[in-house]
Amino acid sequence: MTLPVANITTRTTCPYCGVGCGVLATPQPDGSVAIAGDPEHPANLGRLCSKGSALGETLGLEGRLLYPESDGVRVTWDVALERVANTFKRTINAFGPNSVAFYGSGQLLTEDYYVANKLMKGFIGSGNMDTNSRLCMASSVAGHKRAFGSDTVPGNYEDLELADLVVLVGSNLGWCHPVLYQRIVKAKAERPDMRVVLIDPRRTVSADIADLHLAVQSDGDSALFVGLLAHLANAGIAAPDFVIDHTSGVDAALLIAEDWDLARVAAVTGLAEKAIALFYDWFARTEKAVTVYSQGVNQSASGTDKVNAIINCHLLTGRIGRPGMGPFSVTGQPNAMGGREVGGLANTLAAHMDFTPDAIERVGRFWGSDSIATEPGLKAVDLFAAMGRGEIKAVWIMATNPVDSMPEADMVRAALAVCPFVVVSDMTGSTDTGVTAHVRLPAAGWGEKDGTVTNSERRISRQRPFLTLPGQARPDWWLIKEVAQRMGFVDAFSYANPGEIFAEHAALTAFENDGSRDLDLSGLLDADYASLPPTQWPVRRKPRARMFGDGQFFTPDGKARFVPVLPPPPFAPPPGRFILNTGRVRDHWHTMTRTGKTARLSAHYAEPFVEVHPTDAARLNIHRATLVRLSNRHGSAIVRALVTDRQRRGHLFVPMHWTDQFASNGRIDALVAAKVDPVSGQPALKMAEVHAEPLHTTLYGFFVATHRPILDMEYWAVAAAIGGLRGEVAWREQPSDWGAWLRSAFALPDDAQIETMSDARSGRSSFAVLQEGRLVVALYAAPDPVLVSRQWAVSLLSADALTASTVLAGRPGADMPDVGAIVCSCFSVGANTIAAAVTDQGCVTVEAVGACTRAGTNCGSCRAEIRGIIDAHCLAAAE
Structure with a gap:
């Protein structure tokens, strides 16, 4: 890799969420890196969120793993790689291929994922290659495949702007996908008749632009959309020609749905019949409707059914594959989609092919392997459970931190403690997972890696390096390739660069593909990898922006399938227990190994907290900013009380980011039961049962x-x-x-x-x-x-x-003004500064505050908080 050249700008892609924003990175003479949004990238058109804007502040080497380690001792690459290869070989010889496993991450690039999947499924011969994307969007994958015959996202981001109705289901887009949120904000400002509906137990910041907020009871989504299906059929809103010509199974789906009238839906969802009827009426009367869903749908024991309940409504009305309409799964990680493409999930093979006899034979022939896996491997929760039972005897964990992110995280930690051989490849030295490893391998990080990622709209973008590799860090694909060769698979893993890997991946998607498979990159076989522009797949003769507009699907008969969905009963914890919902905050990412480095991103929320409704807080004698202990049979956590009516009574919300590196007892996923969706294997991270009590401190x-x-x-x-x-x-x-x-x-x-x-x-x-x-x-x-x-x-x-x-x-003097708690992380603008703009400068709109202070003028994720400050001070002035 060449040295970075000051003031030379590199076009790359953000390493955070699935929006896949284009980034312009420019190394500076002082060693820093200037970061800006790429105005030519179609995902973000120059916008960046607070996390993306702060990327340059996360590139220091503090905390980096820079050299290979074996049993905590620095060793050479040869020693580390030989130990990994030999231990895996001995384990396989003694206990069989299913005694070993890889656990990857949506932080891996597609090329990294491809090589890892090829080694495990193609040459070791086991399906035990799964990923933390199992925690993120596996239910969407399963729902897509049941309905479409393929894991295909039909639409693109432009549809969010063209829609007349945007329905956000279990998606706090304002914090978790801020750039997409701002695209909707802009579209709504330009077309005031555009409506937004938010379906979420919490009143999140995304409610700021919602015309209707349905504070649905946890897991009430299925009933809401099954009821919608019945309403659409009864109101005569179905598209009969589309349904007859291009779908199957509608009668079975409607047979269940017909029993779900407004009263029954209201009983299960906890919503008022009048509010449900209004939503149903808007959806029925609005052809251009997009339903955006994310973790609130996926992370459920009935997540796949929720996905299909949503898709059923779009199939019945024929609102799919055309501009401004369709179901839209928004992924959580930068390359969750790329991992899906190459078979990064344990139940998929490669190139969107499953473990069918034809696909197994085809992929084996393409790879030149006669030891290819013939059945799915263990999904994430099952994998770590098997490890705890002693069935997985060697595991390689890549670019992820399951000791913090998995449900029943203490059990995961215990499983790793008893596993005979644990390898962790990561850029960070001491994660809660990394400290359990026998071998630690220093991996390249963002700004050093070279490859591709695929965002939520099927758009492949390049991540390009602009920094030198520090110490002895190496790209993930190189680590895997070197181990594969030492295991004896030299010819099959002779890659010299990621471009060669991408070319092989593209060739596999095109191999014996006559249009029967959705993923086809044949149009990129002769593309210049170095200059590859952001490109949506499939790419045969040219990229395809939308799928299924022609009514052709990837099922055997070419028709989409309705899936009958029976909503689960209302989820009600025992008396004295709360429903715990976990999720993200605006400025942090996963387990904070990157965002935790920057002061700017830690200023908004600097410690783990629990949102609790005022009535519940009063009943438990929990006061504002006091400490709360949450517990159940799986574990406990101590968090700061944030008393707010944004939360439903009986519900709690705690972010999933805090680890033992940042807090004494903030690993909230230790309290989440390892209950999974039976179809997708995705854990129900939104629905733990916990006890809450004040922590008594002196x-x-x-x-x-x-x-x-x-x-x-x-x-x-x-x-x-x-x-x-x-x-x-x-x-x-x-x-x-x-x-x-x-x-x-x-x-x-x-x-x-x-x-x-x-x-x-x-x-x-x-x-x-x-x-x-x-x-x-x-x-x-x-x-x-x-x-x-x-x-x-x-x-x-x-x-x-x-x-x-x-x-x-303990308080500032006149010469040291207090900006107050940070509201706008992009520009470090505090609450007191915003309040002064209101009271002293007469700013009574978010736009006026932005003009005065810059707050809210970048990613816009703080606009709801700014509006709250404006309203509070205007009300005080009126009194």
């Missing part, structure tokens, strides 16, 4: 410091800050000697001068250590949640000529 604390302390208490959480880090702590018992505690926790020298200010009446104390006018540590402690302005305290780490009295006061 003292709360908040600190900022130049370096990370060693903390040993029931609760702590740390986050990056400019100049150091910030942290929240809580004690059951107050330290008897504060000086000794501070010196021990923060590794202070014995002669460090600790300045102190205490108020015996209130029980509040402040401590500061300065060195030549620069802050080293500041700690604020109180019996109640500490009322110090976090952003002001963080700013002290960058200040010069500080005095102890300034720090100990």
Whole structure:
């Protein structure tokens, strides 16, 4: 790889969500990298979200795994690779091919995925290659295949702008796919008659543009759409010619649906009949309707049925494959789609082919292998369960962190602890999964990798390198190729670069494909890989923007299938229990191995929290910003209380991002039962049952410091800050000697001068250590949640000529304005700054605040919060 050249811009693709935004990366003379959205990329047209905008801040080498390690000791590549290859060979020889497994990630590039899948399924001969995409969109895959005969997303992003009705189901698009959300916001502003319906138990920020929010009971989606199917049939909205000519099974689907009238749907969903009727009427009367769904649909024990309930409504009305209409699965990861294309799921083979006799023979012949797997392997939950039983004896985990992201995560950790041989290839040195590994392999990260990803609209884009490989890090495909060759499969894995791998993948999609398979890249066989533009598949003579508009599907008879869906009964936890919903926040990604590095992205939410309805909080004696213990038979977590009426009564929401690297007990997926959809194998990450209670503490604390302390208490959480880090702590018992505690926790020298200010009446104390006018540590402690302005305290780490009295006061003086809690992460604009724009500058619209402060003018994900601040201050002024 050549050295980066300053001021030379590289076109690449964002490594976060499935939107697949184009990025312009320009290395700077000082070693930093300037990041901008690519205005020519059709996915984002120049926009980036807060995470994408901060990519340049995540590229430092702090925490990187830079050298191969064996049993915690640095070794050469030859030693590490030989150990991996030999151990896998010995294990296979002793226990058979199904005793080993690969577990991949939507963070892998398509070329990485292809080589891993080829090795496991084509030459080791086992189907045990699964991925964390199983946790994300497996139910969509299963639903597509049941309805269409193939895993095909029919439409594209343009349909979101052309639709007259956009239905968001289990999708907080405003936070999880912000660029798509902003495309809808823009379209709605230009066409005010466009309607948006949000179907979600929570009132998320996506409700900001919704004309109707249906706060459906958990797992009520199926009943809502089965009822919609019945309504459409009864109202005569069906497209009879399309249904007769291009579908099958409608009678069986309608036979179940006809029993689901408004009253029954209302009983199961918890919605008012009037609201349901309004939604049904809008859908019936609006031909151009797009139903966008994501994890709230997929991550369910009935997720596949939910997907088919949605698709049934579009099939009945013929609203599929044409501009501005269709069911639309939005994937969570940058290359979940690419992994699906090459067979990254345990129940698929390669190139969108399944384990059928014809496909097994075809792929084996193409790869030149007579040891190809003949049956599906273990899906993620089953894989780790088998590992815990001792059936999986060697596993290679690539670019993911299942100790935090899998359900029953403590059981996953225990399974890895008893597995005889664990390999982890990752760019990060010490993830909660990485510390369990016998061999750790340093993998290339974003900005260093070279390959392709496929986004949610079937668009293949290039990730291109603009940085040198640090230390001895290598691309994932190279690691797998080297192990494959050492296992004896030299000729089949003789790749010199990712372009060769992509060419083989494209050739396999075209191999003996007469149009009977959806994935066809034959039109790219002679393409220039280096300059490949963003391209939607299938690509035969030219790319195809939409699928199924001609009424032709990939089933044996060419017709789409209606799937009869019987909605599950209402999910009601036992008395005293809550329904726990897990998900994402705006500024963090998965388990924070990348986003946790940047102070800007940690400013909005810096610690794990639980959203709880005010009525539930009052009943449990949980107060604002106090700590809450969540528990069940699988595990426990301690999180900060966020009391809000955005949440339904009886429901809780906790983000899935926090790990043992960032909090004492924030691994929320440890509480989620490993209950899966019987068709897709996707776990129900949205529906755990938990007990909630206040955590009784003697003292709360908040600190900022130049370096990370060693903390040993029931609760702590740390986050990056400019100049150091910030942290929240809580004690059951107050330290008897504060000086000794501070010196021990923060590794202070014995002669460090600790300045102190205490108020015996209130029980509040402040401590500061300065060195030549620069802050080293500041700690604020109180019996109640500490009322110090976090952003002001963080700013002290960058200040010069500080005095102890300034720090100990715990509040800014006139010369140090307090911006308040960060609302806009893109431009680090705080709540106080926005409030001042309202009260002092007369800004009474989000646009006016943006013009004054820049808040909300980039990704727009904070617009709902900005509007809330405007409304609160305008109301106060009116009173």
